[in-house]
Amino acid sequence: MSLPARTEAQRPARRRATGGGRRALALASAAAVAALLAACGPEGAGAEPCGGATCTPDQVCVYPPGDCGEGGIVPGNYGVCQPRPTSCDTATPREICACDGRVYASACEAARAGVSIGSGEECSGAAPPGTIACGSYFCDAISEYCQIVEDGHDELFKMPTRRTCEEIPTTCMAEPSCDCLSEAATDPREGDCSSAPACTRGESGSFAVQCLGDLY
Incomplete structure (x- = not known):
């Protein structure tokens, strides 16, 4: 990955900062970081941290059921990037609670939407008619x-x-x-x-x- 070239607008800001302007230095540094992350593309700023890796837009970070990325010392260190399903026509129907607090028709549908299975607490009070909550299911x-x-x-x-x-x-x-x-x-x-x-x-x-x- 090549670093973005410094623009003319950034150069005077940097020179003013070296003359003692702390605010100018902070603004210039923030602009440089933003430009660097933007240059990294989807594997940089826009990617989801998952087990020390980054998932691409066509992947989903799958955590152990109920973890939602909060079970490890470092958030997300138990996750695994897996391909997002393109179809759930053959999935076993079993309504589940996902980490985003929504109820999905199956674990496959949740993965297709890009979310992992929650603990059940995220969907408190949202049990579909005719069902009872049982953890994630x-x-x-x-x-x-x-x-x-x-x-x-x-x-x-x-x-x-x-x-x-x-x-x-x-x-x-x-x-x-x-x-x-x-x-x-x-x-x-x-x-x-x-x-x-x-x-x-x-x-x-x-x-x-x-x-x-x-x-x-």
Whole structure:
């Protein structure tokens, strides 16, 4: 990359600054930095920092779900630049909350818009009709429940809490209850709980099951 040539307008400003004008020096320096960034093109000022790299306009910075670039010591150091999808026709429909606070029809649609999956807090109160919020995702309020699994390892090795939408077993569909779902959640064929789960039922009749489990 070649540096932009200094213009005639910049030269007198620089000479005045060397004569003691601090304001002129600041203005000249700011103009030089702006010109340099503009000369760098899309990989310079206009690019998005992502894991120490920069994403091009046809890429999206993908963070771990719920991170949104805030999970590392340096913002964005967990992100990975990936190609933006050009079509989501074959994507599994699962409404998600993205880092921009909007609800998308799928993770693919969010990536297509250039945003990563959020934690769910960004879309507080924005659950689509007929769904319940479950972390980054929205579960069907009738046929699914929110399973919340906390890692049972010590703090040093603990994985982040996982929230997923799970289908209500057919054995529970006739008359869904916390007793039936709690039993299903501890069944290795149905759920991921390794401890006795705590089940709650919301005002809308939706269920959430929380427990300890091995997330490795």
